[in-house]
Amino acid sequence: MPEDITLSVFRGDKGGGDEVEYKVPMQTGMVVLDALHFIQAHDAPDLAVRWNCKAAHCGSCSAEINGSLKLLCKTRVDDYVGEVIHVRPMHTFPVIKDLVTDVSWNYDMLRQVPAFQPAIKAPFTLQQRDVDRIQEFRNCIECFLCQNVCHVLRDHSAQDRYWGPRLMIRFAELEMHPLDTGDRMELLKGAAGIGMCNITKCCTVVCPQGINITDNGIIPLKERVADVYWDPLGGLVRKMHK
Amino acid sequence: MAQTAESLQPAKRKSHSLPYWVEPTFTVLALGLFGLYTLWLVFFQSSGQFHNYLSPFFSPTESWGIKVLPAIWVLWSPLLFRATCYYYRKEIYRGFLHDPMSCAVPEKRKHYFGETRFPFSWTNLHRWFWYVAVIVLVFLWIDAVQAFIFNGHFGVGLGSLIMLANVILLSAYTFSCHAFRHLIGGGSQKFTCADGRPTTRYKLWNRISAWNENHGTYAWISMFFVWFTDVYIRLLMHGVIHDVRFF
Ligand code: SF4
Ligand code: SF4
Ligand code: FES
Ligand code: FES
Numbered sequence: 001m002p003e004d005i006t007l008s009v010f011r012g013d014k015g016g017g018d019e020v021e022y023k024v025p026m027q028t029g030m031v032v033l034d035a036l037h038f039i040q041a042h043d044a045p046d047l048a049v050r051w052n053c054k055a056a057h058c059g060s061c062s063a064e065i066n067g068s069l070k071l072l073c074k075t076r077v078d079d080y081v082g083e084v085i086h087v088r089p090m091h092t093f094p095v096i097k098d099l100v101t102d103v104s105w106n107y108d109m110l111r112q113v114p115a116f117q118p119a120i121k122a123p124f125t126l127q128q129r130d131v132d133r134i135q136e137f138r139n140c141i142e143c144f145l146c147q148n149v150c151h152v153l154r155d156h157s158a159q160d161r162y163w164g165p166r167l168m169i170r171f172a173e174l175e176m177h178p179l180d181t182g183d184r185m186e187l188l189k190g191a192a193g194i195g196m197c198n199i200t201k202c203c204t205v206v207c208p209q210g211i212n213i214t215d216n217g218i219i220p221l222k223e224r225v226a227d228v229y230w231d232p233l234g235g236l237v238r239k240m241h242k
Numbered sequence: 243m244a245q246t247a248e249s250l251q252p253a254k255r256k257s258h259s260l261p262y263w264v265e266p267t268f269t270v271l272a273l274g275l276f277g278l279y280t281l282w283l284v285f286f287q288s289s290g291q292f293h294n295y296l297s298p299f300f301s302p303t304e305s306w307g308i309k310v311l312p313a314i315w316v317l318w319s320p321l322l323f324r325a326t327c328y329y330y331r332k333e334i335y336r337g338f339l340h341d342p343m344s345c346a347v348p349e350k351r352k353h354y355f356g357e358t359r360f361p362f363s364w365t366n367l368h369r370w371f372w373y374v375a376v377i378v379l380v381f382l383w384i385d386a387v388q389a390f391i392f393n394g395h396f397g398v399g400l401g402s403l404i405m406l407a408n409v410i411l412l413s414a415y416t417f418s419c420h421a422f423r424h425l426i427g428g429g430s431q432k433f434t435c436a437d438g439r440p441t442t443r444y445k446l447w448n449r450i451s452a453w454n455e456n457h458g459t460y461a462w463i464s465m466f467f468v469w470f471t472d473v474y475i476r477l478l479m480h481g482v483i484h485d486v487r488f489f
Contacts (some may be wrong), residue, residue: 202345223424
C-alpha cells in the first residue's frame with residue numbers, strides 16, 4: 001500500500017479563497033505537480049494549475065510550497081515526508097484562479113526594454129568568451145519566481161518604480177552583448193528603477209536556473225550606472241579613450 | 243537549449259536549513275560588537291603600538307598635521323569602505339533594517355525607497371572608498387613588513403605572522419570587491435583582441451570574478467582578523483601576554 005500524503009491547496013480567485021486538503025497516494029519520484037494532477041483526476045477536476053513541460057524548462061508552474069518559492073514540477077513530495085504540503089499561488093501577482101496567477105505585467109515591462117541594436121548587420125561571428133557572460137542570463141525560463149520573491153515588488157508593491165530582477169538580467173544581457181550599441185542607462189536608472197534594488201539577493205536564492213542574478217547581473221549594472229552618474233573622473237577618462 | 247541547472251544536479255534533498263532569523267541575528271551581533279569595540283578604541287585608546295607591531299586600527303601613524311583623534315584619522319575610510327560594500331549592504335539591510343529580514347518574510351515598514359535617496363544613494367560612491375582603501379592597504383603592508391624587523395634585524399614572532407595574515411586577508415577582501423571587478427574588466431563589452439586572443443582585461447576580470455565569489459567570506463574573516471590583531475597587540479602592550487619569538 002503506498003503511503004498517503006496530504007496536500008493543502010489554495011482554491012479561490014481574485015475575490016479570495018482558502019486552502020482545501022486532499023489526500024494523494026505517494027509514488028516514487030513523485031513531484032508536487034504529479035500530486036496536483038492526481039487531485040485533478042480524482043477529486044477536483046476544476047483545479048487550475050498552469051504547466052507545460054514538467055521538466056523545469058517552460059517556467060509555467062511557479063508556486064509557493066510551504067513558504068518556499070519553487071517550480072511545482074521540480075519539487076519532490078518525498079522532501080516533505082511527515083508534513084502537510086501547502087501549495088499556494090505566487091503572492092506578488094494577481095490570482096486568476098487557484099494556482100494560476102496573472103504574470104502579464106512582466107511581459108509588458110519586457111516589451112519596454114529597447115531591443116538589441118547590433119553594430120553590424122547579422123549574420124556575424126562571435127567569440128565564445130565574449131558571450132559566456134550573457135549566456136548565463138539567457139538561461140532564464142521566465143518563471144518569475146525572482147519577481148515574486150523580490151521584496152520591492154512583493155512587500156512594497158513598487159511595480160511603478162522598479163521592474164524587478166528578471167528585467168534587470170534582460171538589461172544585462174543586452175548591455176553586455178559585445179555588439180550591442182544601445183544605451184539603456186537612463187532608462188535603467190529612471191523608470192526601470194535599478195536603485196530600488198538593495199542587493200539582498202533573494203532573487204538569486206530562488207532562481208531555479210541558478211542564475212547569479214545579483215552578483216553577475218544587477219551589481220555590474222549598478223556599477224555601469226555609477227560610471228555615468230557618480231564618477232565624473234571615470235567619465236572623462238572614458239571620453240578621452242573614445 | 244542547454245540543460246537546466248536543476249536537472250544537471252542530482253535532486254537536492256530537503257536541507258534542514260537554519261531558522262531564517264539566525265543569519266540576520268548573527269549580523270547584528272557581530273557588526274554591533276565590532277562597532278562598540280571600535281568606538282571604545284576611538285574614544286579611550288590613543289595608540290596601538292607594541293615595539294614593531296602596529297595595530298591596523300592605528301595605521302598610518304603619520305597624520306600630516308591633520309588634528310583628529312588617532313583612531314578616527316585611520317578609521318573613517320575602512321568604515322565607509324565596508325559600509326558601502328555590496329556584501330555588507332546586504333547584511334545590513336537584512337539584519338538591521340529588515341528590508342527584508344529573510345527571503346519571502348513579510349516586511350513591516352511601509353515606506354521604501356531602496357538606494358534611490360540619501361543616505362543609501364551614496365553607496366554608489368563605493369569605488370571612491372575603494373581607492374582610499376587601497377592606499378590604506380599600502381600602509382598596512384609596510385606595517386606587516388616592519389613586524390618582521392626587530393631592532394634592525396629580521397625575525398619572526400607570532401605577532402609578525404598575525405600581522406602578515408591580517409594584511410593578506412584584507413587584500414583578499416579589497417581585491418575581490420565588486421567595484422574592482424567592474425573596474426578591471428567587467429565594464430568592457432568585448433573580451434577578445436583582433437587576433438582572437440583574450441584581452442588582458444578579460445584575464446584579470448576572470449581571476450577577480452573567481453575571488454569575488456568568496457567576497458562575503460573574506461569580508462567576515464578579514465573583519466574578525468583585524469579585531470583579533472588589535473586585541474593581540476593590546477594584550478602585549480598591557481603585558482597580559484608575551485609574544486612568541488620563533489627566531
Ligand atoms: S537583490 Fe534586488 S532584485 Fe533581487 S530580490 Fe533583492 S531587491 Fe529584489
Ligand atoms: S531569472 Fe531565474 S527566477 Fe527569474 S524568471 Fe528567470 S529563471 Fe525564473
Ligand atoms: S511545467 Fe514547465 S517549468 Fe514546471
Ligand atoms: S563590494 Fe565589498 S568591498 Fe567592494
